[in-house]
Amino acid sequence: MIIQPKTRGFICITSHPEGCAKNVQNQIDYIKSKSPIDGAKNVLVIGASTGFGLASRITSAFGENASTIGVFFEKPPAEGRTASSGWYNTAAFEEQAHKAGLYAKSINGDAFSNEIKEQTAQLIKKDLGKIDLVIYSLASPVRTHPETGVRYKSTLKPIGNTYTNKTVDFHTGEVKEISIEACTEEDIVNTVTVMGGEDWQMWIDKLKKEGLLADNFKTVAYSYIGPKLTEPVYRKGTIGKAKDHLEATAFTITDALKDIKGKAFVSVNKALVTQSSSAIPVIPLYISLLYKVMKEKNLQEGCIEQIYRLFKERLYLGEIPVDSEGRIRIDDLEMRDDIQEKVAQLWEEATTESLPEIGDLEGYKDEFFNLFGFNFDGIDYEKDTNEMVSIPGLQ
Numbered sequence: 001m002i003i004q005p006k007t008r009g010f011i012c013i014t015s016h017p018e019g020c021a022k023n024v025q026n027q028i029d030y031i032k033s034k035s036p037i038d039g040a041k042n043v044l045v046i047g048a049s050t051g052f053g054l055a056s057r058i059t060s061a062f063g064e065n066a067s068t069i070g071v072f073f074e075k076p077p078a079e080g081r082t083a084s085s086g087w088y089n090t091a092a093f094e095e096q097a098h099k100a101g102l103y104a105k106s107i108n109g110d111a112f113s114n115e116i117k118e119q120t121a122q123l124i125k126k127d128l129g130k131i132d133l134v135i136y137s138l139a140s141p142v143r144t145h146p147e148t149g150v151r152y153k154s155t156l157k158p159i160g161n162t163y164t165n166k167t168v169d170f171h172t173g174e175v176k177e178i179s180i181e182a183c184t185e186e187d188i189v190n191t192v193t194v195m196g197g198e199d200w201q202m203w204i205d206k207l208k209k210e211g212l213l214a215d216n217f218k219t220v221a222y223s224y225i226g227p228k229l230t231e232p233v234y235r236k237g238t239i240g241k242a243k244d245h246l247e248a249t250a251f252t253i254t255d256a257l258k259d260i261k262g263k264a265f266v267s268v269n270k271a272l273v274t275q276s277s278s279a280i281p282v283i284p285l286y287i288s289l290l291y292k293v294m295k296e297k298n299l300q301e302g303c304i305e306q307i308y309r310l311f312k313e314r315l316y317l318g319e320i321p322v323d324s325e326g327r328i329r330i331d332d333l334e335m336r337d338d339i340q341e342k343v344a345q346l347w348e349e350a351t352t353e354s355l356p357e358i359g360d361l362e363g364y365k366d367e368f369f370n371l372f373g374f375n376f377d378g379i380d381y382e383k384d385t386n387e388m389v390s391i392p393g394l395q
């Protein structure tokens with residue numbers, strides 16, 4: 001079929017298999033252009049199909065020659081309907097990994113469930129024996145609790161007071177004010193249940209109980225802090241409470257891994273255009289200003305540059321550098337004073353009229369469509385393409 005972008009609200013409901021393959025290939029090429037990493041040999045990535053998780057899988061495979069198992073929740077294609085982009089990304093990744101002689105298998109299903117944890121444990125046992133690294137990179141608006149069957153929904157709300165600030169509809173370029181009402185106590189509990197550390201801990205407990213974690217095992221989950229500007233809706237909002245919980249869970253997990261000298265870390269990453277961040281109010285305006293400033297200073301990084309740096313310059317150094325809260329920081333460039341001061345100044349100036357000049361709205365849009373395989377040079381989007389792509393190592 002001929003596949004064009006079709007947006008609904010903030011998401012794109014179509015994706016292009018060749019474009020997704022190109023996105024993956026670009027990331028593989030980047031990793032191959034860098035010096036190899038002496039790191040993990042067997043890696044499990046939970047949330048492996050898009051964003052930071054996909055970049056983690058690519059870095060593990062092509063930067064460390066690791067065998068990888070990827071877990072994700074993606075929609076397969078149907079006749080006349082495209083798959084979700086993470087499906088096509090994974091198909092392309094596995095094809096390249098297998099060509100390079102690397103083990104790569106995937107599991108598509110709800111990572112929060114006991115069934116998917118069990119299936120993953122069995123696959124590790126059968127094929128890999130033990131794993132040295134688990135990357136936890138889930139971003140989900142809902143979680144069905146495996147013990148109670150209760151379905152929790154996360155929210156992106158401020159705590160205490162209504163928050164009013166500017167935001168941009170990046171599809172139209174309109175900058176306008178929005179107000180987000182303060183959350184309820186229940187919203188906090190729900191968001192922590194979905195995006196906090198409980199499920200991460202359940203994964204590690206399960207794998208440890210099954211004897212699948214190697215000595216010196218490491219696990220990393222991803223967090224975000226960001227600037228003062230977005231604090232009410234991010235770090236001091238409902239999602240921030242979940243990130244606090246995730247960060248605290250790293251210490252709980254480390255305690256439980258003492259006998260195998262295992263360690264759990266949270267890595268604080270940079271703000272980037274992903275399917276998840278596009279859905280957060282205010283953040284797209286911040287990102288479009290941030291990109292402009294970081295590109296001007298030649299400091300811009302995407303998911304793959306971030307994760308390469310995480311592995312090469314943090315995770316596999318003898319002593320892992322952490323901040324005063326024990327967190328790995330790869331948001332160091334984003335958080336630099338000169339960058340934040342400039343972004344704060346541009347924030348004041350941002351209007352519908354000025355944003356195309358002072359912000360990187362085009363860059364934002366381009367990256368957003370790239371997530372779904374669109375806007376890539378060298379791909380003919382008028383041409384018929386086969387949507388029925390399968391994932392070679394899907395279990």
Ligand code: NAI
Nearest residue numbers: 047048049051052072073110111139140222224271272274
């Ligand atoms: P993303 O939306 O690109 O990736 C989410 C992944 O989770 C996908 O692989 C998806 O298939 C998987 N997933 C979602 N629900 C699932 C389920 N029930 N079962 C199995 N897999 C499921 O998101 P992104 O942005 O890469 O986020 C990953 C982590 O990085 C999150 O914890 C996020 O908070 C964090 N982060 C994101 C930043 C950003 O600016 N995008 C910045 C710093 C941290």
Ligand code: NA
Nearest residue numbers: 050051052053
């Ligand atoms: Na991810």
